[in-house]
Structures are given as structure tokens and as C-alpha cells.
Amino acid sequence: MIELLRRLGRGGIGFFQRLGRAHLFLARVLWGLGELYPRPGLVVAQLWSLGVLSLLIILVSGLFVGMVLGLQGYNTLVDFGAEESLGVLVALSLVRELGPVVSALLFAGRAGSALTAEIGLMKATEQLAGMEMMAVDPLRRVVGPRFLAGWLSLPLLAAIFSAMGVLGGYFVGVGLLGVDDGAFWSQMQSKVDLRDDVVNGVIKTIVFGFVVTWIAVFEGYDCVPTSEGVGRATTRTVVHSALAVLALDFVLTALMFNEG
Amino acid sequence: MTTRKKKKAANPHPPPPADDALVVIRGLRFSRGPRVIFDGVDLTISRGRVTAIMGPSGSGKTTLLKLIGGQLRPDAGTIKVDGEDVHRLSRDGLYALRRRMGMLFQSGALLTDLDVFENVAYPLREHTGLPEAIIRDIVLMKLEAVGLRGARHLAARELSGGMARRVALARAIALDPMMIMYDEPFTGQDPISLATLAKLVRELNDIIGLTSVVVSHDVAETAAIADYVYVLSGGRVVGKGTPATLARTRSRWVRQFMDGLPDGPVPFHYPAGDYVEDLMTGEEG
Ligand SMILES: Nc1ncnc2c1ncn2[C@@H]1O[C@H](COP(=O)(O)OP(=O)(O)OP(=O)(O)O)[C@@H](O)[C@H]1O
Numbered sequence A: 001m002i003e004l005l006r007r008l009g010r011g012g013i014g015f016f017q018r019l020g021r022a023h024l025f026l027a028r029v030l031w032g033l034g035e036l037y038p039r040p041g042l043v044v045a046q047l048w049s050l051g052v053l054s055l056l057i058i059l060v061s062g063l064f065v066g067m068v069l070g071l072q073g074y075n076t077l078v079d080f081g082a083e084e085s086l087g088v089l090v091a092l093s094l095v096r097e098l099g100p101v102v103s104a105l106l107f108a109g110r111a112g113s114a115l116t117a118e119i120g121l122m123k124a125t126e127q128l129a130g131m132e133m134m135a136v137d138p139l140r141r142v143v144g145p146r147f148l149a150g151w152l153s154l155p156l157l158a159a160i161f162s163a164m165g166v167l168g169g170y171f172v173g174v175g176l177l178g179v180d181d182g183a184f185w186s187q188m189q190s191k192v193d194l195r196d197d198v199v200n201g202v203i204k205t206i207v208f209g210f211v212v213t214w215i216a217v218f219e220g221y222d223c224v225p226t227s228e229g230v231g232r233a234t235t236r237t238v239v240h241s242a243l244a245v246l247a248l249d250f251v252l253t254a255l256m257f258n259e260g
Numbered sequence B: 001m002t003t004r005k006k007k008k009a010a011n012p013h014p015p016p017p018a019d020d021a022l023v024v025i026r027g028l029r030f031s032r033g034p035r036v037i038f039d040g041v042d043l044t045i046s047r048g049r050v051t052a053i054m055g056p057s058g059s060g061k062t063t064l065l066k067l068i069g070g071q072l073r074p075d076a077g078t079i080k081v082d083g084e085d086v087h088r089l090s091r092d093g094l095y096a097l098r099r100r101m102g103m104l105f106q107s108g109a110l111l112t113d114l115d116v117f118e119n120v121a122y123p124l125r126e127h128t129g130l131p132e133a134i135i136r137d138i139v140l141m142k143l144e145a146v147g148l149r150g151a152r153h154l155a156a157r158e159l160s161g162g163m164a165r166r167v168a169l170a171r172a173i174a175l176d177p178m179m180i181m182y183d184e185p186f187t188g189q190d191p192i193s194l195a196t197l198a199k200l201v202r203e204l205n206d207i208i209g210l211t212s213v214v215v216s217h218d219v220a221e222t223a224a225i226a227d228y229v230y231v232l233s234g235g236r237v238v239g240k241g242t243p244a245t246l247a248r249t250r251s252r253w254v255r256q257f258m259d260g261l262p263d264g265p266v267p268f269h270y271p272a273g274d275y276v277e278d279l280m281t282g283e284e285g
């Protein structure tokens, strides 16, 4: 019994210590971001490997999610004779929820895990320590550019995801199921609000991008420097990012879309 | 290369007196969890000299270099480098100090996504605004010194262990630091590169006026180039002196290590419980 309590306590302390380290780490990374201003090349290289190389999975997934939405939405709406509203349904679901959330999950799996593994391996092979001894701060040279690039990439990827999804919905709804072309677009235009829907969706992606990339770079930097440690850290990145994204999505949705 | 270096050596600083200490370690204590690695170590590294740190595997030589470089924090005691207390410096102060220290890691610690040339150029690009042509010249000079000028286009992962360490050495001297710490520079080298490297360490020290700290097991090779030797064991300095005095010393610790005797006060084993008992109990504990 005492042993159990002790273990709980130790686990709790470990958790809070890690949380503290994660925040200190974040503060130091953010503080060092200013140094990147004269060296945009570092960030561009990371935008390429995190953003551009994630494009394919985002494009394909967006298309399929949109097609499924088109199909399911049509089946429901047609019972009420409201299939003209398919465009609104597809666009709103994507812009408000599915775009930000699904892209963030995909991004965590595709780019976040790679980030953790890369930084973790650099730690395990003493590359980070080597940089420190060369008076190069790995937080600024290695972590900073990756953090910034990841944070910037997700909103763009999510926008592309949503655009592809709308095309997918259009293809199924208008192309295959015969929804009226004009109604599809005009209803979408009149019912999707720039501030309430689009901006709120973008805010979500900015928050998710920040959190997912933070988790990924921290897990890599804080990992146990062995092959097993890197493997575990990579798994944790994906799991924790997914949980954080879903939980935050609930909170953000409650704050943003509760006009009732 | 040597002629250019000589010009640099002809600077206004006269050769330093022998008692001029660059690194002063006093009362150093450090432990990893329950295991005490250093238990009151006093050590002085003189400017312009080659100081060797020897000791059995696991005696904390690498740890000592990391403490001097400010990557680890001692539990007690002070480490001063060039008059500055390494562990009291601000972050910027520490980084400025590290710019003047080179360190050769036991593993090499090369950046694996860069090739040999870029690895050596890395500290130059980070810390100097030198034009590309000059960076190229410096890098080629440093690579020539370690005999790898022809390997400059190889990726870091294509190098053998010994080659990687020589590239790391070239990188460590790229910025012409005031002090270089070599962690096992001779391990994994064939007899020819070993002799060349030992000569290089000595020459760098004498010609550029570096201070060198060499960590090594290689008693004969190290004794040949060192001016002063410290022998670490069991968390303490068990012997010190010039190679000549150490060769004559009667300390059993030092004798055993220098002569490579299996029996003596230096334990070959990591601290452990009773062997027979360990075998008999049959459970992990
Ligand atoms: N990251 C670490 N965590 C815990 N203990 C460590 C760690 N690194 C080293 N140690 C312990 O510290 C002690 C000294 O290690 P160190 O690497 O300094 O030895 P060394 O003298 O360089 O040995 P070698 O000659 O084999 O390189 C060893 O007993 C080792 O078990």
C-alpha cells in the first residue's frame, strides 16, 4: 500500500518535472528564435522537409475525406430534400473541424515523429553535445528552425487539406450524385463566414501546429539517448500529439462556436 | 601549413612560463546517481603544455572533460578555465569560452547530414564571417594535417571510426582554439596514423602555442608526447608527474596502470557484490 503510494508520488513528481522542463525548453527555444532572422535558409530547409514532404499525404487524405463527406452528407440531406446544401455541409465540416484536426493528426504522424527521431538520434550520437562544445547552441540551430517551420507548416497544410476536401466533395456530390453545380458553390459562399468559420479554423491550426511541433521537438531533445529511448520518444510524440490535438479541439470549439 | 602557422605563432605573446595554469580544478566532486565518480580531485593544466589524463576505463576521464567544457555541473568544487569559473558563467560567457576550446569527442560526434568538408567548415561558418575562399583554404589545410584532404567529399557516415575521429580532430582545430581536449584520439588508429596523430598533437601544441589535454589509455604513445601526466582512479588523482618521474614512481596504483599488470590496487571490475553470492542467488537485485 505504502509502496503503491510511493510509486504514485514518484510518477506524479516525474510528470511535473517533465512538464516544467518542457516549458523551460519552450521558453528557451522561443527566446532563441530571433537569431533565425538573419539566417532564413535554416528555416526554409525545414519548411521543405516538414511541409513540402508532407504534401502528398495531406493532398490524398484531403481528397478522400472530402469524398466521404460528400457521400455521407448527400445520403442524409437527400431525405430532407436539402441536397443543395451539400456544399455548405462539406465546407463547414472541413474548415471548422476536419481540416485542422485531421491535418494535425497526419502531421504528427508524418512530420512530428520524424522530428523526434531526428533530434533524438542527434542526441544519441553526441551531435548535440558536439555542437555545444563548438559553442553552437543546438536549441537555436537545430530545434529553433524545426519548431518554427513545423508551426508555420501546419496552417498551410490544413488549408490545402480543406481545399482538396471541398474538391473531393464536389466531385462526388456534383459529379457523381447530380447535385446542382451552381447551388453547391453559391450556398457555400453565402453560408461560410470568413470570421466565424475560416478564421476560427485557422486559429485552431495555429494552436495545433504550435503544440504538435513543441511536443515533437521536446520529446526528441529530452529522450533517453539510446535506440530504445528514441523509439519510445517517437511513439510518445504521436500519442501525446493526438491526445493534445483532440482535447484542445474540444476546448477551442467550445470557446469559438458556442453562439447557441 | 607549418610555415603559415609559424607566422601566426610569432605573435607578441612570449612563450608562457611553466607555472602559468590555464585550467585549475579544486576539490571537484561529482556523482552520477549513487555512484561517486570524483571524490575531491585537484588538477592543474599548464598553459602551452601537453597534459595527459590517464586512468582505467570508467574512471571518469570523459566525464572530467565534460565538466571542464561546462556540459556537466559538479556537485562541489570549482573549475576555472583561463581565470573564469566555468560553472558561474552566464550562458553567453560560457559560449564565448567554448569558442576558445576545442574538444575531440570519443565518438567523433560529426554531423551526419554534412560531408567531411562541411563538417570541418561548420565552426568557421558559425563563428566567422570569412569569405568562402578563405574558409576553403583553412578547411583544406586542416584536413591535410590529418591526412584526409582527399576524403573531403565523403559523407560522414562513409567514414571508418578512425577516419571519423581524424575529421573530428580537424574540426576541433578549425578555429585555432587556445586549448584542445582530446578524448582518446589514438583509439582505433593503425600504427602509422597513430604515430602521425601523436606527432600532430605535439606539433599543434608547440607551433600554435595551444594547450592540450589528452585523455588516453595508450600509455606508451601518450607518455611519449605528454609534458605532464595525471593518473585517475577510484575518483581520485592517484599519481601525477612528468612521464619520466611516473616511470620511476613506486606507487602501486601508477605502476599497475603504466605497466599493465592484471593484479594490483586498480580494480578491473566495475564495483559489484560478492561474485559467488551473485551467482547463487539467482534473482535480479
Ligand atoms: N550518462 C551517464 N549516466 C550514468 N552514468 C554514466 C553516464 N556516463 C558515464 N557514466 C558513468 O560514469 C563513469 C565514468 O564514465 P566516463 O565515460 O567518464 O569513463 P572514462 O574514464 O571516459 O572511460 P573510457 O576510458 O572507457 O572512455 C562510468 O562508471 C560510467 O558508468
Ligand SMILES: [Mg+2]
Residues within 6 Å of the ligand: B061, B062, B063, B106, B183
Ligand atoms: Mg571515455
